[in-house]
Amino acid sequence: MTSQNKWLARIEENPDHSSWYIERFRTMAAEGRDLAGEARFIDAMASRGSHILDAGCGPGRVGSLLAYAGHTVVGVDIDPALIDAARADHPGPAWFAGDLAELDLSQHGINDPFDLIVCAGNVMTFLADDTHVAVFERMAAHLAPEGRVAIGFGANRGYEFDEFRADVATAGLRVELELSTWDLRPLQADSDFLVAILTH
Numbered sequence: 001m002t003s004q005n006k007w008l009a010r011i012e013e014n015p016d017h018s019s020w021y022i023e024r025f026r027t028m029a030a031e032g033r034d035l036a037g038e039a040r041f042i043d044a045m046a047s048r049g050s051h052i053l054d055a056g057c058g059p060g061r062v063g064s065l066l067a068y069a070g071h072t073v074v075g076v077d078i079d080p081a082l083i084d085a086a087r088a089d090h091p092g093p094a095w096f097a098g099d100l101a102e103l104d105l106s107q108h109g110i111n112d113p114f115d116l117i118v119c120a121g122n123v124m125t126f127l128a129d130d131t132h133v134a135v136f137e138r139m140a141a142h143l144a145p146e147g148r149v150a151i152g153f154g155a156n157r158g159y160e161f162d163e164f165r166a167d168v169a170t171a172g173l174r175v176e177l178e179l180s181t182w183d184l185r186p187l188q189a190d191s192d193f194l195v196a197i198l199t200h
Contacts, residue, residue: 005078005099006158007126018081022059026089029061037182038120039065041195042150046071050115053142055100055135056123060086060093066118067093074110076103101131103138113144120150120182124164125157132159136171140200149173149198152182161194173198 010017029035039062046052050071054063057075059082067073073093077083080097087095096108100123105111117139127135139149155161168175176199180191187194 003128003130005126005128005131007078011079018079022082022085025059025061035061036065038062038118038150038152039069041182041184042066042116042118043069043071045148045150045197046116051112051144053105053114053117053139054093055103055117055119055139056121056126057086057095058082058121060090060095062118062120063093063095064090074105074114076100076105099131100127100138101134103135103142105142113147114142115144115147117143117147117149118151120152122153122157124151124153125159127159129158132164132167133170136168136173136198139198140171140173143200145200147199148176150195151198152193152195155192155194164194164196168196168198173200 042052043066048070052066052071052073054073054075057063057077060075063073063075075086075093075095076098078099083095083097143149153159165175175196177197178187179185179195180187180193182195
């Protein structure tokens with residue numbers, strides 16, 4: 001039996017959680033906070049006009065900036081409220097509600113593989129514990145032959161870095177590069193955040 005997605009568990013505990021999250025980022029954007037670090041990182045990796053999947057897109061913070069930079073962006077998130085916010089605040093990209101462990105964008109008429117997949121915002125730590133490998137397998141199935149996946153998440157959040165590496169390998173992907181931040185600082189033994197680049 002599949003364990004519960006931790007984001008959905010938070011919503012069960014607090015039905016206002018999604019609204020709080022949406023307004024938190026709207027407020028930070030209105031205050032002029034720098035919310036574009038991950039998008040700058042991905043844009044630097046991308047050829048102009050790349051096809052990019054924002055996996056666990058939330059209310060569209062990363063994907064919208066990549067679309068503004070000229071890329072074709074698709075965003076997927078398990079929380080329909082976050083998808084509604086993304087559609088309202090950031091028209092342009094294609095935003096869909098769905099479980100990354102069951103990702104099949106052909107159901108939405110999207111058949112072209114992605115040059116890049118970004119999974120930011122600690123999404124990996126909110127997944128149901130027994131779906132990590134499935135998520136990586138679905139990412140791999142949507143990735144172009146020379147495509148890359150960029151994933152970032154924090155330590156001590158219930159998903160250890162070594163467990164992540166093992167799950168990546170089980171899914172048939174490999175870790176190409178590891179950093180400790182989205183601004184390119186090297187990974188250290190005591191780093192409390194991991195940014196990993198994966199390839200086929």
